[in-house]
Amino acid sequence: MKSYPALLALPLLIFSDLALAQKLQPDIPYVEAGHERQVLDVYTPVGSAKQTLPVMFWIHGGGWQVGDKGDVGLKPKVLTERGFIFVSTNYRLLPGVTMDVLIRDVAKALGWVRGNIARFGGDPERIFVGGHSAGAQLAALICIDDRYLKEENVSFDALKGCVPVDGDTYDIPKIITTAELRQQLYGDQLPSFGHRQKFGNDPKKHVDFSAVTHVAKDKGIPPFLILYFPGNPDTRAQAGCLEETLKESGIPVEAFGKWDSNHSRLNDDLGKAGDPATQKLYGFLDRVTGKKG
Numbered sequence: 454m455k456s457y458p459a460l461l462a463l464p465l466l467i468f469s470d471l472a473l474a475q476k477l478q479p480d481i482p483y484v485e486a487g488h489e490r491q492v493l494d495v496y497t498p499v500g501s502a503k504q505t506l507p508v509m510f511w512i513h514g515g516g517w518q519v520g521d522k523g524d525v526g527l528k529p530k531v532l533t534e535r536g537f538i539f540v541s542t543n544y545r546l547l548p549g550v551t552m553d554v555l556i557r558d559v560a561k562a563l564g565w566v567r568g569n570i571a572r573f574g575g576d577p578e579r580i581f582v583g584g585h586s587a588g589a590q591l592a593a594l595i596c597i598d599d600r601y602l603k604e605e606n607v608s609f610d611a612l613k614g615c616v617p618v619d620g621d622t623y624d625i626p627k628i629i630t631t632a633e634l635r636q637q638l639y640g641d642q643l644p645s646f647g648h649r650q651k652f653g654n655d656p657k658k659h660v661d662f663s664a665v666t667h668v669a670k671d672k673g674i675p676p677f678l679i680l681y682f683p684g685n686p687d688t689r690a691q692a693g694c695l696e697e698t699l700k701e702s703g704i705p706v707e708a709f710g711k712w713d714s715n716h717s718r719l720n721d722d723l724g725k726a727g728d729p730a731t732q733k734l735y736g737f738l739d740r741v742t743g744k745k746g
Contacts (some may be wrong), residue, residue, distance in 0.1 A: 475499070477572075480546050482541070483565035493542040493562050494522050496529035497573050501708055504536075507579040507613065507742050508570055510563055511541045514586025514720070517651055518547050518553060527724025535735070536744075538575035540566055544591075552662060556601055560589050564605025581614045581738065582675075585720040589620030593664035593695065597674055609673035614741045617736060618680045619719050623688045623695040625652050625659040628687060665698045676705035678737040680730050682719050683710035709733045 476497045484491040498506075509532050513520040522541040529539040544558035567577050584592035595601050596615040602608070621628055629649050635641045652662050660666050668674065677699055681692040692708050699706040711719055711730045724726045740742070 462580040483562045488508045490543045498533040505576045508538045508575045509581045512584030512588035514588045517587045560601035567607045583616035585618040589617035590622040594616045597664045598667040612675040619688045625663045668698045669720035670702045679708040
């Protein structure tokens with residue numbers, strides 16, 4: 454496991470509110486002398502250094518082309534209040550790199566967390582992985598296709614749960630077929646750089662980058678909580694496909710659709726009081742970590 458002593462010299466920011474102060478160490482490189490986007494943020498509750506807390510590793514969305522690790526909403530605040538370390542990562546983007554390189558950036562970031570989070574009070578053996586939209590595809594894939602984390606010497610034993618939020622690409626051939634059938638039937642305009650192109654414009658790559666392809670029993674795949682907006686037929690269908698595939702292999706999974714929402718709000722509202730998707734998230738985390746009350 455790699456360690457990066459240089460991170461100790463990074464600036465420390467403290468955000469305070471009436472409930473709790475959070476510590477943020479921003480822009481920590483997870484690759485030595487790497488690209489400017491190969492950085493991550495670590496949020497910790499004040500006073501956590503002597504504890505061993507579970508970790509939420511978060512992957513932002515943005516169609517694999519835009520987005521930033523700072524787009525986390527209330528999640529760092531509410532999860533540090535509940536005794537978690539929260540890590541949000543950047544990664545290089547399309548079309549500057551190919552999809553396989555982008556996925557490996559995320560795996561490298563998680564490998565850094567596995568090797569270094571203990572110095573922040575985090576437990577390297579209790580890591581949850583979550584993400585929204587494109588980040589949901591990335592989260593599901595690295596928690597199911599163990600090749601990427603094996604390259605970083607990370608075992609699935611360290612992963613305790615996965616929370617993909619409103620992804621539409623767990624089964625990439627299906628979403629490509631759906632879009633192209635709509636174009637044939639209704640004349641919908643297909644994007645020039647849509648899913649077919651983003652995932653390599655090669656049917657074999659489309660299958661290989663699909664999380665459902667790699668689901669199998671006895672791999673150590675962690676439990677899943679799949680959150681989605683049922684008003685979008687694509688994310689609803691993809692959530693159902695991933696849920697069914699996991700169930701068939703005996704992997705614990707729950708899918709929850711929040712109707713009064715949309716693709717962005719579902720993610721943005723996580724952490725709000727009374728939000729049903731948030732309650733599902735808290736219940737999942739409490740159940741897996743064994744938290745009572």
